[in-house]
Amino acid sequence: MDGTETANRSDKKFRLVQVGCGNMARRWVKYAAERPDIELAALVDIHLPAAEALAREFELNVPCYTDLGTAIRESGADLVFDVTIPQVHKTVVTTAAALGCDVIGEKPMAMTMADAYEIEDIVRRYGRRYSVMQNRRFARQIREARGQIAQGTIGKPAHATANFFLGPHFGGFRETMDHPLLLDMAIHTFDQARYLLQADPMSVYCHEFNPSHSWYSGNASAVCIFEMDDGSVFTYNGSWCAEGEPTSWQGDWRVVGSEGTLFWDGTNEPYCSVAEGSLGPGARMLTYRRVEPSSPWTGREGHDGCFDEMLDALRDGRPAETDCSDNLKSMAMVFAAIESARRGEKVRIGPGQAYDIG
Numbered sequence: 001m002d003g004t005e006t007a008n009r010s011d012k013k014f015r016l017v018q019v020g021c022g023n024m025a026r027r028w029v030k031y032a033a034e035r036p037d038i039e040l041a042a043l044v045d046i047h048l049p050a051a052e053a054l055a056r057e058f059e060l061n062v063p064c065y066t067d068l069g070t071a072i073r074e075s076g077a078d079l080v081f082d083v084t085i086p087q088v089h090k091t092v093v094t095t096a097a098a099l100g101c102d103v104i105g106e107k108p109m110a111m112t113m114a115d116a117y118e119i120e121d122i123v124r125r126y127g128r129r130y131s132v133m134q135n136r137r138f139a140r141q142i143r144e145a146r147g148q149i150a151q152g153t154i155g156k157p158a159h160a161t162a163n164f165f166l167g168p169h170f171g172g173f174r175e176t177m178d179h180p181l182l183l184d185m186a187i188h189t190f191d192q193a194r195y196l197l198q199a200d201p202m203s204v205y206c207h208e209f210n211p212s213h214s215w216y217s218g219n220a221s222a223v224c225i226f227e228m229d230d231g232s233v234f235t236y237n238g239s240w241c242a243e244g245e246p247t248s249w250q251g252d253w254r255v256v257g258s259e260g261t262l263f264w265d266g267t268n269e270p271y272c273s274v275a276e277g278s279l280g281p282g283a284r285m286l287t288y289r290r291v292e293p294s295s296p297w298t299g300r301e302g303h304d305g306c307f308d309e310m311l312d313a314l315r316d317g318r319p320a321e322t323d324c325s326d327n328l329k330s331m332a333m334v335f336a337a338i339e340s341a342r343r344g345e346k347v348r349i350g351p352g353q354a355y356d357i358g
């Protein structure tokens, strides 16, 4: 790449169409409005009044459409923000890529693994980029927890576990989905496990169920055991119909390594507890000392942090940390877990398997 290309790239302005103008859309429009290098050119929603209301709320003088293709063609957009419901992500992303746009979209990539593979394939064939919002791996605390693991504070990770127990009464699409917890929420926790361990899944055994008191029509609880490709095991206990003593939305984490344990409850600062000294005469337990994170995370958090990374990647012409090809691995954890629960047996993930993640 010569100097002219670098200059052109850093001067680039994105011409954006945002599709999906519901609850989450506000956060996306707000981010776009704050960036001088993004020009919001149009809003799209199948329900036109939703797009018009969002434009009014943010005092945006932009045309509103019900059809994404028309919006892209008439605005000359090169970037699409997809904040629609999961059922339409495939249509949105493939339409946008076919019309020459890169896409940044809300999780989950798709409603089935087959659709997720197909989306990645289509995006690649059109030579576009598609990155997925995985805001929970951009929390400052999880970045600092990862830093402690990377520094070797707990030695080699062997066993990670996340407890996730909450009782949200959402109403809307989540209460009628078949797998609300695994598909709409656990994607975050599974993606966090991959991030914390920097390891990918090799198999899963899952028991998914819907307690009799649940207010969801699909299964709102699950227990999963994943074997990871670094030799560690990740276990997940989750429920979206658990009333009382909620965990944080980040999950309540423990990563046990050869030298000690990383602990993070998702709210308070993470820390490690590491063994010191040697066993005294007659003693059964070592003593432990607490180690605080030593490398502060200075990036932005949550959605903003993930947006920053996805747009930097587009500018740099590289895949984002949450590029769709990476996100397929977190998606595979979700769909292999659903398949394991259906079959009542362990399901393999990896090259040559039904859940092939390369």
Ligand SMILES: NC(=O)c1ccc[n+]([C@@H]2O[C@H](COP(=O)([O-])OP(=O)(O)OC[C@H]3O[C@@H](n4cnc5c(N)ncnc54)[C@H](O)[C@@H]3O)[C@@H](O)[C@H]2O)c1
Pocket: 019, 020, 021, 022, 023, 024, 025, 044, 045, 046, 047, 050, 066, 083, 084, 085, 086, 088, 106, 107, 108, 133, 135, 184
């Ligand atoms: N990352 C997170 O933390 C997080 C949190 C909440 C929601 N989400 C995700 O954000 C997405 C949107 O969720 P939400 O809560 O805003 O949902 P929502 O139902 O409030 O909004 C979705 C909007 O999409 C529109 N829409 C539906 N089909 C469309 C189509 N074919 N074309 C154009 N517009 C269409 C709807 O009319 C609605 O206005 C989902 O994928 C959800 O999983 C992510």
